[in-house]
Amino acid sequence: MRVYTTLRGRFGFQDWWSGDTADEILVGVVLTQQTSWKNVERALTNLKDAGMLSIEKLAVADLKMLERLVKPCGFYRQKAVRIRNISSYILANHKGMTGLLRRRAGALRRELLSLDGVGEETADAVALYAGNKRTFVVDAYTRRIIGRLYGIDTGISYGKMQCLITDNIDNRLAVYKDLHAQFVELGKRFCRTRPLCRTCPLNEGCGSFKLLSER
Template identity: 40%
Template sequence: MESRNSQLLREMFDLLLGHFGPQNWWPGDTGLEMMVGAVLTQNTNWKNVQKAIENLKQKNLLSLEALKALSLEELAREIRPSGYYNIKAKRLRNLLGFLADRYEADLEQFLEDTTEALREGLLSVNGIGPETADSILLYAAQRPIFVIDTYTHRILYRHGMIGEEAGYYELQDLFMDHLPADPGFFNEFHALIVRLGKEYCRKVPRCDVCPLLQWGPMPPDSNTA
């Protein structure tokens, strides 16, 4: 019995794909664009991130050389629409420094490294946590890593598949231990989860009963007044 979780997750994916269709997420043109997007989207609507990225693109600043040449103030001004622009400018700067130190500022070199080394390195950068690191691994480097976010936690919790206190890696293992390691599949699944979260699985008290996935109980969030 290839575990009940495996069945649930596959059923979940089929329902979501059938209902929403393919999401075609992260249509970033380059690896660098997706890495920058991964940082800029921290706790931020993707639409705001697009504006920031568009600013960089229009001024031909979306390259390692051009970004490195910008002062922190200039960089912050360009990414202003993405919010938290001062701290995100620093974080992008930290990421650029990491690429320079470890990979000679060569994205090809970066993308050839092992998944384990990349992940460990990315997590050592101030401003890059588990989700940002995994987003870069999945989208930019196309590694079979499942990205966990707040929606994933909320949805699985409300459907009784995890405890409320479950951590990032507990959730990630749930997906990665029970599903085939396919980057395209992980990409689509994560995008569909976010889509479901946005439309149906919001915070209490604006939480509706999910119309798609009704196989489990749906407890409220205890820590949201």
């Protein structure tokens, strides 16, 4: 929680996805795989402008048109198929996102993970930001930051890394949502592949920085 307080003090509340529909969050989370958020925003704008940003529309979308709309995100053929298949599954089985998100956290996560192209990070991001379930999202930034701060092996399993974090933070949904966003911000601005430790807000308590300083 000290880490969270420091990051929030430096970057401010990130307020991710708060004004967006569950449909938009789902699509955004799938599109963000292996690309930058800037590209996702361009694709989401294309989908919005074309009136396609709903599970009902996406479930029956023409694949070529969908590919064109999501092209800014890269891997656009794969992503277009995934979005259409996931949308049509949700529509057929739950009549839309509201029905799907009524499921309890564990059942929702298992169901999302059973869908093609949905891994743990994607499932947790949908459950957390669209479903308001307390499931912490572990991404590459999280692994890198926690690994450097505490000298923890970044190759540990997704579940272990998730528990390490959730065992040490407040059990509040807002903290789950905002801490993930804060890690992304820190990873982009300071804890990069080549870290900018001297100006990083976490350098005082960082194991990696301490080691570097002692050399």
